[in-house]
Amino acid sequence: MNDRSRSRRIFRRRVLLAALIALIVFSVLIWRAAFLQVDRHAHFSELAEKNRIRTLVIPPERGRIFDDGGRVVAGNIATFQAQITPEDATNLKNELAILQDVLSLDADTLHDLRERIRFGRSFDPVLVKSDLTPYEKAKLAQLQPWLPGVEIVSSLKRVYPYSHLLAHVVGYVGRINVADLKRINPDLYQGTQYIGKSGIERQYEDLLHGTPGHKEVEVDALGRVVKVLHITPAIPGKDIHLTLDVPLQGIAAAALGTYSGAVVVEDPRTGAIKAMVSRPSFDPNLFVDGISRKNYQALLNDPERPLYDRAITATYPPGSTIKPVMGLAGLQYGLLDPNKKFFAGPYFQIPGDSHHYRDWRKWGHGWVNLDQAITQSCDVYFYDLAYRMGIDKLHDFLTEFGLGEKTGIDLPGESSGLVPSRAWKRKTKGQGWYPGETVIAGIGQGYMLSTVLQLAQTASILAESGKRHRPWLVKNNEEKEPPIELKSPSFWQDVRHGMLDVVNSPHGTARRIAAPYLIAGKTGTAQVFTVAQNAQYNAKELAKKLHDHAVFIAFAPYDDPKIAVAVLAEHGGSGSGTTAPMARKVMDYYLGYQPSQTVKPEFVQHGD
Known part of the structure; x- marks a missing residue:
């Protein structure tokens, strides 16, 4: 009889202890849920919103340059380019290796790309290559799951229709390099890959460049845009008219x-x-997307010094x-x-x-x-x-x-x-x-x-x-x-x-x-x-x-x-x-x- 009573008491104690533990655990869960849903509501709503809504940069259209008769001497053409945003890359090293293989980037180009990524801001897209061929676009699209930081975007590329004739006066634009990054205001150049390097293009850079805009978009779980929420249009650069004929x-x-x-x-x-x-003169179009080492050395070593402005x-x-x-x-x-x-x-x-x-x-x-x-x-x-x-x-x-x-x-x-x-x-x-x-x-x-x-x-x-x-x-x-x-x-x-x-x-x-x-x-x-x-x-x-x-x-x-x-x-x-x-x-x-x-x-x- 005594053994049976003792067993019942032990059982009741264990039940009460289990119930107490369950109550405590349940109370902690209730408290934690309340904390997360009430006290931390604003924080987690912001995180969720960031996962759902992204802000994309709209680069400005560069102003054109005309001669005295209204002829375009520096204009823009539509093209497709590959760019990489470092903070979106899960494995930056691997993604750069894939890009080097697919886009046939030489060692100098890859080094320059790494330097621009290193000195730039992690959320700013960096140009990898412009003028993509249909094959390159298809290949990058195929490899997109392994390239989360890479985008193919339509853009405007600078062109000089009169080539050698106006090279020293009009000048040329080139990719923004490390030296440029140290002197420009990065906010004004968000999404911009080019900057004036010489001639009128450099002298009137502030006028030609314009101001970037922004676009807020809603994305799905895969990062695809499903809805545009708000657009702040970019302000295009000013056109310039020269006295030259x-x-x-x-x-x-x-x-x-x-x-x-x-x-x-x-x-x-x-x-x-x-x-x-x-x-002699040179073709400024060679510099727009980054001149090759071979072509640049040919210009530098030319005894007639075509890069030298004799005027x-x-x-x-x-x-x-x-x-x-x-x-x-x-x-x-x-x-x-x-x-x-x-x-x-x-x-x-x-x-x-x-x-x-x-x-x-x-x-x-x-x-x-x-x-x-x-x-x-x-x-x-x-x-x-x-x-x-x-x-x-x-x-x-x-x-x-x-x-x-x-x-x-x-x-x-x-x-x-x-x-x-x-x-x-x-x-x-x-x-x-x-x-x-x-x-x-x-x-x-x-x-x-x-x-x-x-x-x-x-x-x-x-x-x-x-x-x-x-x-x-x-x-x-x-x-x-x-x-x-x-x-x-x-x-x-x-x-x-x-x-x-x-x-x-x-x-x-x-x-x-x-x-x-x-x-x-x-x-x-x-x-x-x-x-x-x-x-x-x-x-x-x-x-x-x-x-x-x-x-x-x-x-x-x-x-x-x-x-x-x-x-x-x-x-x-x-x-x-x-x-x-x-x-x-x-x-x-x-x-x-x-x-x-x-x-x-x-x-x-x-x-x-």
Whole structure:
């Protein structure tokens, strides 16, 4: 009996204990459920909402670039591209390996992709490859379960329909690289894979780029979009209209022929650049999706340096093209009487020095005044003028004229050129200034350097008798600059008439290009090396790379200038034989003149 009672008590205790434990467990479950559903409701609702709703970036459409006639010189075409979002990839390393195999990515491209992922934000999509082929799209779609971080999206790709013709001016866009990521605002470039790298594309990047938009979408368990909830449209970039004229650009490029060099055409009345050619050139389309190492090395190792902008970055001795400006300086400083004759023999000597500074015409020019000195490009006349003027005054006047300083054109990469001075030589070379260096500076040689754009600007200022405009390429950017004031307005006419005779006088160095309309110009030769004192320059005995550069500046029509042009042909010999006929072709087209007979460039071994 006692055993039975004890057994019942033990049983009841066990039942009560089990019930108590069950009650406690049930109470904990009730409490936990209440905690999760009441206290943590907002948190888990947010997580669920994030799994259901995604925010997608809408990249902006890049603004187009047009020429003066409304022709598209930089546009966009629809394409498909593969991109990867790092935070959506379950195994980033494996996904990159699959992409490398399917899309045939080389080692350099894969390294660049990894670097962009490394320095970018994990939620920003990164471009893998654009212009996908149908096969590549199908293969990626087939492998989608193993590529959760990869998307195929439609996008707009930058294209340059005129290719080499406008490469240096319009520039190009390229993939956003690590260096770009460090300087841009990532919020403004969400979903954007390209950025301006050179030319107008880089100068006006902020205007062309636009602002990204966003799209909220509802997705299913597999991540597929089932509903669009809200759209904030992207703001497209602004279109840009240039002052350049594509047909004129083509004429200028054709005029240069096979020469390396540059042509710049400016409207002297406004400063608008109508053509800007640099040769040789390159295809900017190669850079849009990332140029291959092979193609890039080919461009870098090309001895003609096609990537180098010879219009605004390269600098050359201006040669005799600065003689009209030297004439103005002489008049302004009271060192010249325009009508007074000066005997110009075969060479000039500094008093007390035996060195001969030779004229390009080995027998000299005889008695000449300022007009004749410009017309015949008399070196000795300007040797004497520079020596009497001194380098300090020479530097001050030419700098005021705009030489040795950037013009301020709306393009990156412009060089300032160089007008030397005592202070410059002391600072850069630690040496004093010698009188002989002043002498050769008077004909644009020695340390003197200028860009072809600066020479076109010089021609424009001469055409407008001192009125100045900053050169510009994007419309509505016209900006006047203070005019050059001289003691007498007649000084301009004294020099301009000399330039008129360069082309229209029987004694002018560019008389071969005389046209039915009046052209005023100045020929020039930029020396590549110095001829020894007792030696003779003989182009036939020299390698082409040692031939002088040919230079020519001009404006027309003389009485009502509408065009100013500067042409430089590397190793072209002389301005009179090579670049003057090139400039004539450009002016003929611009002014609407159809010549009955074309003046062809011809190599002249020495002279201006």
